Amino acid sequence: MTAAKLEISSVSKAFDEKVVLEDVDLTVNLHEVVCLIGSSGSGKSTLLKCINLLVPIDGGSIALDGEAITDPSVNPNQVRQRMGIVFQAFNLFPHMTVIDNITLGPRKVHGTGHAEAEDTARRLLDQFGLVEKAEEYPDRLSGGQQQRVAIVRALAYEPEVMLLDEVTSALDPELIAEVLNVIRDLKTSGMTMLIATHEMGFARDVADQVCFLDAGRILEQAPPGQLFKNPREPRTRQFLQRIVEAGRL
Amino acid sequence: MVLTSEAWPAVQRQFFSWFHFKESFPAVAEGFWLDIRMFLVAEVLILSFALVLAMIRSLRGPAFFPLRAIVVTYIDLIRGIPILLLILLLGFGVPALQLQGVPTSRLFWGVAALVISYSAYTAEVYRAGIESVHESQRMSARSIGLTQVQALRFVIVPQAIRNVIPALLNGFVSLQKDVALVFVLGVREGLREADIYNARTFNYTSYVVAAVLFLLISVPVARFTDWYTERDRRRRQAMSA
Numbered sequence: 001m002t003a004a005k006l007e008i009s010s011v012s013k014a015f016d017e018k019v020v021l022e023d024v025d026l027t028v029n030l031h032e033v034v035c036l037i038g039s040s041g042s043g044k045s046t047l048l049k050c051i052n053l054l055v056p057i058d059g060g061s062i063a064l065d066g067e068a069i070t071d072p073s074v075n076p077n078q079v080r081q082r083m084g085i086v087f088q089a090f091n092l093f094p095h096m097t098v099i100d101n102i103t104l105g106p107r108k109v110h111g112t113g114h115a116e117a118e119d120t121a122r123r124l125l126d127q128f129g130l131v132e133k134a135e136e137y138p139d140r141l142s143g144g145q146q147q148r149v150a151i152v153r154a155l156a157y158e159p160e161v162m163l164l165d166e167v168t169s170a171l172d173p174e175l176i177a178e179v180l181n182v183i184r185d186l187k188t189s190g191m192t193m194l195i196a197t198h199e200m201g202f203a204r205d206v207a208d209q210v211c212f213l214d215a216g217r218i219l220e221q222a223p224p225g226q227l228f229k230n231p232r233e234p235r236t237r238q239f240l241q242r243i244v245e246a247g248r249l
Numbered sequence: 250m251v252l253t254s255e256a257w258p259a260v261q262r263q264f265f266s267w268f269h270f271k272e273s274f275p276a277v278a279e280g281f282w283l284d285i286r287m288f289l290v291a292e293v294l295i296l297s298f299a300l301v302l303a304m305i306r307s308l309r310g311p312a313f314f315p316l317r318a319i320v321v322t323y324i325d326l327i328r329g330i331p332i333l334l335l336i337l338l339l340g341f342g343v344p345a346l347q348l349q350g351v352p353t354s355r356l357f358w359g360v361a362a363l364v365i366s367y368s369a370y371t372a373e374v375y376r377a378g379i380e381s382v383h384e385s386q387r388m389s390a391r392s393i394g395l396t397q398v399q400a401l402r403f404v405i406v407p408q409a410i411r412n413v414i415p416a417l418l419n420g421f422v423s424l425q426k427d428v429a430l431v432f433v434l435g436v437r438e439g440l441r442e443a444d445i446y447n448a449r450t451f452n453y454t455s456y457v458v459a460a461v462l463f464l465l466i467s468v469p470v471a472r473f474t475d476w477y478t479e480r481d482r483r484r485r486q487a488m489s490a
Binding site for chain 2: 049052054077078080081083084085087088089090091092093094095104105108109150153154157
């Protein structure tokens with residue numbers, strides 16, 4: 001019996017007239033990695049932002065550990081600390097050093113002491129091979145290093161779930177692997193993750209479930225072996241065909 | 250051309266008389282020192298008050314609607330009133346009320362009028378800076394659990410201010426001259442002193458003295474603004490290269 005960590009039920013979202021998410025149902029179990037694939041504009045990013053309560057949903061509900069976090073009585077700031085989210089780019093605060101980027105949240109939100117917050121941050125940076133970058137400003141780091149720091153910053157809260165929004169999309173090809181390896185390490189450590197990605201090879205390797213989103217709907221959900229080899233929906237086949245043609249799978 | 254024209258001796262006598270320069274200088278300079286002090290006090294208040302206004306205006310969500318509405322109304326109204334009118338209204342109007350516990354100094358209300366007016370403009374400068382910061386920064390800040398105000402204070406505003414420093418410096422130059430407007434209240438600042446001297450002697454050199462003193466401050470600030478803007482532009486280019 002696996003426990004549902006994240007339960008998304010009939011979630012819908014429209015910006016003005018444009019429907020971005022339509023009746024989305026999705027469950028992520030504890031220690032499970034679910035990858036969201038689909039073309040740009042299919043709603044992957046919006047779904048992750050809705051889960052992190054950065055974008056309010058129009059209908060449906062989202063539950064974390066069985067608690068409805070979309071309920072108006074819930075304090076979004078408290079919910080956000082239980083989840084880590086990393087975006088495509090511009091994650092780090094450019095006017096702060098790496099260590100300050102990581103300790104800002106724990107210090108200001110949790111009231112953790114300076115020394116304690118720094119200890120935690122340095123331990124995490126060490127774990128991800130970034131400890132010598134602690135005093136650097138983000139613009140002195142490569143894009144890959146920046147994204148790894150952004151992941152470390154999210155981990156500083158010991159989040160229960162990680163939400164990754166195309167974290168390698170803005171990177172030069174040779175920097176992608178170092179970020180993907182960090183995510184693989186997280187999977188090994190048992191982190192529950194929901195990942196929007198264009199890296200199909202990575203999704204195939206790392207995902208327990210893959211969801212194909214099209215025009216705001218989850219059109220197909222299956223384990224990667226099945227979805228990539230034998231997609232059920234014509235739209236999924238068409239999408240994957242194009243990925244193969246582009247040499248990305 | 251000007252120097253050789255027939256009118257030049259008269260112009261020189263009326264505007265550039267060395268005698269009157271020396272005669273009027275001490276009083277005008279002392280008045281000008283009051284201008285500088287008014288400027289410094291007003292600028293500090295404007296920079297702080299305007300930042301609070303801009304931060305309130307940048308808060309999102311229906312919960313903050315009443316606060317936002319108050320700030321927007323304030324900015325719209327104040328920017329629509331000529332600054333001189335505001336100075337007269339407060340400088341003569343409020344002391345005339347003779348309210349208990351309310352300052353009756355015209356100097357006080359003159360500076361207050363400048364602060365009230367300039368804050369409305371400066372708030373819009375800050376707001377432009379806040380909006381120039383990438384949306385991902387706000388989302389990142391919120392995603393680590395910071396409240397809206399914390400996100401603004403620790404993440405957005407420090408970056409926003411950097412982006413608008415040239416515009417703020419521009420405001421400095423403008424205010425540094427506009428403090429002279431309180432002369433209409435009879436406050437004995439530089440321009441008023443020059444005016445008094447002129448009324449007494451019918452010679453305009455005292456105005457030139459005041460002009461020179463204002464220029465001594467505003468030209469260096471203008472040069473500094475350009476230098477800073479240029480340096481910032483180069484740094485950004487270097488960063489994106």
